[in-house]
Amino acid sequence: MFYRFTVGTRATEELVDITDKVSHFVRESLVQNGMCVIYTPHTTAAVTINENADPSVRRDILKGLDALNLSKVRFEHGEGNSPAHIKSSLIGCSETVIIRDGRLALGTWQGIFLCEFDGPRTREVSLTIMG
Amino acid sequence: MFYRFTVGTRATEELVDITDKVSHFVRESLVQNGMCVIYTPHTTAAVTINENADPSVRRDILKGLDALNLSKVRFEHGEGNSPAHIKSSLIGCSETVIIRDGRLALGTWQGIFLCEFDGPRTREVSLTIMG
């Protein structure tokens, strides 16, 4: 089963909680046991799983990535967004989550986030669900 | 096929070799060719694959992550464990390993590690095996 949706980001850097959207499609797929691949087809965005209870965690993740001081490096790429490309490769453009009893087997504190590193833009997210 | 086990970590930060446990469940699944997703449902832990021959490598990985100087950043999140959350997103909470001829197709030097970044705690690891 294959699904696709878009996310409109509103800042240069932002973590957008997409857990509810992914859960919706997992239910729609009727897959009871299997896995869901969450994939974003961009090179300056990423997908991660982290705490979605306290919204300060997602801001701290961006702060932590900024502390890597990538903005101080003299890069070659003409568009000036090399730090965003590197963050995309460090975090990764996909996550795989297990499906159990028709639901994403996320931990109590886990949510799924689209990471925007070069926005604001309209970003695509693809899901493949196999059972 | 779905399996779950727990790992008791014994330090604030530690890489625990879980290769034998994962291999055990791969054999039990009787899957000959397919893949195994190793997933930890926590936001201050992670799963990685790296060298398990020389134990100094796993300590060096923790040292390398500490060299990112995340502990010097002034974070928002009240629990004081934001560096652990960031390390979790940098390493990632899952790995996917290919299964060939009934065995994990790991490289000669590769082992699977649960990464504890905010321990000691009891951590859960979930496996989904598809063939």
Add this chain to the structure above:
Amino acid sequence: MFYRFTVGTRATEELVDITDKVSHFVRESLVQNGMCVIYTPHTTAAVTINENADPSVRRDILKGLDALNLSKVRFEHGEGNSPAHIKSSLIGCSETVIIRDGRLALGTWQGIFLCEFDGPRTREVSLTIMG
């Protein structure tokens, strides 16, 4: 379906575009819809997805990883390649890409790269394709 190929790297650090090779095996598999796991069984190499239009991006990714200053840390591991092990865990030794209509569902600017962090060497890449 399982496939394997080798990549000869030519420098200490290098990102090698393997998109065409992976696409070739996806076509050969005749899988129309599913997923492809790209896996490298090494502990000082990795697999990432990033821009393959401007070749300066892949050099900038290596520059960005060098800016993490891992080469300044006093590591334990006797072989002197601990920074390569850490980069391997930060980027990760596999990627999962969705297959749609018999093709890799990569974004317009996305390519798949083998990351060499301790070369030059002959590196192996394994693919598992499920549909």
